[in-house]
Structure formats: C-alpha cells, structure tokens
Amino acid sequence: MxxxxxxxxxxxxxxxxxxxxxxxxxxxxxxxxxxxxxxxxxxxxxxxxxxxxxxxxxxAEISDAIRRQVDSGVLHTSTLYLIRKQVELAERIGELSGMANPKVFFTNSGTEANETALMLATQYRRSHQVLALRNSYHGRGFGALGVTGNRGWSASALSPFEVSYVQGGYRYRSPFRNLSDADYIAACVEDLREVIETTTSGDVACMIAEPIQGVGGFATPPDGLFGAFAEVLEEYGILLISDEVQTGWGRTGEHFWGIQAHGVTPAAMTFAKGLGNGLAIGGVVAEAELMDCLTANSISTFGGNPISTGGAAAALEYLLDNxxxxxxxxxxxxxxxxxxxxxxxxxxxxxxxxxxxxxxxxxxxxxxxxxxxxxxxxxxxxxxxxxxxxxxxxxxxxxxxxxxxxxxxxxxxxxxxxxxxxxxxxxxxxxxx
Known part of the structure; x- marks a missing residue:
C-alpha cells in the first residue's frame, strides 16, 4: 500500500x-x-x-476542546465576526509576551506570520530595507523567501525587499567561531554596524531573526547577541522582529520565548507550530502602535478560526499547567x-x-x-x-x-x-x- x-x-x-x-x-x-x-x-x-x-x-484536553467546537456546528466564521476563543487566546498571548501594550493577529502558518510582521514593519518605517541573518529561514512565501539567508531553501532571487545579511546566528562555521562569547558578540555587532552603514541608506525597516535558527540546523548564538544588536538597531530606529515559530512556547527550556535569552523585548514576535499542537495556526504579537499602523482594510479569512484557536488555547494551558x-x-x-x-x-x-x-x-x-x-x-x-x-x-x-x-x-x-x-x-x- x-x-x-x-x-x-x-x-x-x-x-x-x-x-x-x-x-x-x-x-x-x-x-x-x-x-x-x-x-x-x-x-x-x-x-x-x-x-x-x-x-x-x-x-484528551486538546481533542476534547476541538470536539466541543465541532459539535457546535460552527467550524468557521472569519474575522468579520467576533470569535470568543480568538479574543481569549489573543489576551493570553499578550499577557505572556512581555510587551507593554500588545495586540495579536492570527494567521494560518509561520510563513503568513512572518509575511505579516514584515508588512507591518515596512509600512510603519516607510522603508523596504530589511536586515536578516545568514543561514536563516523564515518561510516559503514571496516576502519570507526574500529574507531567507539559506540558499538551499530560497527558491527565487526575486524579492519585495532590499535585504542585507549579517553575521551571528551560525557560530560553528563563522569566521569568528574561535572567539570567546564576548568577543564573538562584539565582532558581530561591529559587522552589523558596518553592514548598516555601507549597504543601506540607514532608514532600514527592521531586522528579522530567529533566536535559534531552525531549518539552519538549530544554530545557536551566544546569549546576549540580539540584546547587543538591539542597542545598535535602536540608534537607527530599526525595529527588531523575533521569529519564534520554532523557539516559542518554552521549547528552549530556560525561557518561554527564545529572544528572552538575549535580554531584549522585540517590537514584534511571530509564532506558529507548537501553539496548535498540529492545528494550523500562527500569528504576530506586536506593540499596538506597530500593529495598528495599517491604513488599508485587511482581514484573515481562516486565521484564528474557532477550531484552531479553541484547540490552541487548550494546548497552551496544558503546556503551562504541566x-x-x-x-x-x-x-x-x-x-x-x-x-x-x-x-x-x-x-x-x-x-x-x-x-x-x-x-x-x-x-x-x-x-x-x-x-x-x-x-x-x-x-x-x-x-x-x-x-x-x-x-x-x-x-x-x-x-x-x-x-x-x-x-x-x-x-x-x-x-x-x-x-x-x-x-x-x-x-x-x-x-x-
């Protein structure tokens, strides 16, 4: 068979x-x-x-939550209507985000989440320049591929962004690999500053980074790297987006979000995968000023639907309770x-x-x-x-x-x-x- x-x-x-x-x-x-x-x-x-x-x-706790929603007869309504489980899950994720005034938008996948975060950052900053890390992966959408720094997973050289790639995520094959943690971070920060000053016009929209590079082979930088990066980014007004699609929900053990190992709260975090325990769900949690910057209409037909948010809420509570x-x-x-x-x-x-x-x-x-x-x-x-x-x-x-x-x-x-x-x-x- x-x-x-x-x-x-x-x-x-x-x-x-x-x-x-x-x-x-x-x-x-x-x-x-x-x-x-x-x-x-x-x-x-x-x-x-x-x-x-x-x-x-x-x-059982997750399956039962899904069955209850199925038994209601409502599998889908769209974001044009109020969805109680969606609102409750957004409130819970906002509480866990560590952000001052968070808002949440739900999608169907990590790819869509990263596309949304990039759209928000470029609109907010009125710039299509983006910083990304070498050996990175952010999804298979057109924009997400455009900021992917791993040739094996980047199917097209075409991109809606002007992207500059910096050192830091993949230490094992880095030219700085033999340095101490402190010196490695210092060298990567110097590289970041040089990249901004030599390959961009300065008004970069954002840096998008995985705290641990997933598809890139779980490449793990020293703690504090992105905190040091954030100090440079702040000088230029550049937003930091943490791609938590693989590192979120406590998987790294020491922190709930991977970026927390670096002592910085980003402007936005993207998430997916483990939240739904198999259900199709992703999203962005961002500071309200950033999330609300769009001036055009937008909805998500399937994002945050009653089944995915109901099951995800049960999965999240199971994760926390246990x-x-x-x-x-x-x-x-x-x-x-x-x-x-x-x-x-x-x-x-x-x-x-x-x-x-x-x-x-x-x-x-x-x-x-x-x-x-x-x-x-x-x-x-x-x-x-x-x-x-x-x-x-x-x-x-x-x-x-x-x-x-x-x-x-x-x-x-x-x-x-x-x-x-x-x-x-x-x-x-x-x-x-």
Missing part, C-alpha cells in the same frame, strides 16, 4: 516536495510521543511534525550532556548545540569541518530501523534535528540517546572504514 501511495504522491504532487527516508512512511496513528505507520511499525517521534506536535499525540518548559529544560540538559560526551568519542560529530528540546547534531567528515550529508541520511535510516524518527536540516543537510514533544519522559529520552549514540557510531564505521 505504501509503494502505491508513494507512486501516487510522485505523480500528483510537486517534485520539490521532499520526503524523508529511502522508503517514506505514512503515519496513521499516534499516542503520547509515539506514532505508528501504515505497516504497523511504531516509532518514538523526535521531530514532532517539525516541532509542531509540541504536546504530543492523542491528548510545566512543559521545565521538562524541556531538564530532559534537554540530559540529552545535550549525553550527546556532547559521545561527540568526544565519535569523529562523525562536529558540533552539538541547542537549548531545551531543540538540539542540533552536526555531522562532518571525521577530523574536519567538511559537512557530511551522507552521514546524516544514514543515521536517520539506522535510527528509523530502531524505532526513532529524527529530523534533518542545516545549510548542507548534515545536521540531525532533535525536537520531540515536550511531554517527553526520562525513559524516552534515555532510549533516544542510546539509539543516537549507537547509530552515529555505526554510521561512522560504515562510511569511514
């Missing part, structure tokens, strides 16, 4: 729509942190639908410690980085920094055979991405660590005999 479905997929879907594994799987059911495919194989899911199933599978941020910090620390200890014995691992349950393992040719996409692909296949699903990313497709549901247990963390340790060692033996 899976072979037939694969053939139909290839005939009906775009050739550029990537599938994992030599033999792609169809996931048909899930419970907790485990999923089952159409052949009856069960896996521990360590990628969670690209960080989206943040709570896990078959969570301290999943604390669980991410605890088990993420255990995984990072174990992986870093293994990296000292495994030449295939060039770098282990991340925070909480957002961990990147960069694979290289042993003894070098040369990226090894083949190793990443092989480890993923070996892990799948042992019942573990991993993600992959990075500029060169050589970074294993670990981002399980935040309800992960101690036993499951230990199981995953054992499988990753085993499979990276085996892949090193196979590829470098």
């Amino acid at each position: 899976s072979e037939s479905l694969l053939a139909r997929h290839r005939a009906a879907m775009p050739s550029w729509l990537a599938l994992y594994y030599d033999e792609p799987i169809e996931i048909v059911s899930g419970r907790g942190r485990h999923v089952t495919d159409s052949a009856g194989n069960t896996y521990l899911d360590f990628f969670a639908g690209v960080l989206t199933n943040a709570i896990g599978y078959d969570i 301290d999943l941020q604390g669980n991410a910090a605890k088990l993420g620390g255990r995984l990072l410690d174990g992986l870093r200890a293994h990296a000292e014995r495994c030449g295939l691992i060039g770098d282990v980085r991340g925070k909480g349950l957002m961990i990147g393992v960069e694979l290289v040719e042993p003894g070098t920094r040369t990226p090894s996409a083949a190793a990443a692909g092989r480890v993923m296949e070996l892990a799948k055979e042992r019942g573990l699903l991993l993600g992959k990313g990075g500029l060169y497709g050589n970074v294993l991405r670990l981002a399980p549901p935040m309800t992960l247990t101690e036993d499951e963390a230990g199981q995953a660590l054992q499988i990753i340790t085993e499979t990276t060692s085996l892949a090193e033996q196979e590829l470098h005999r």
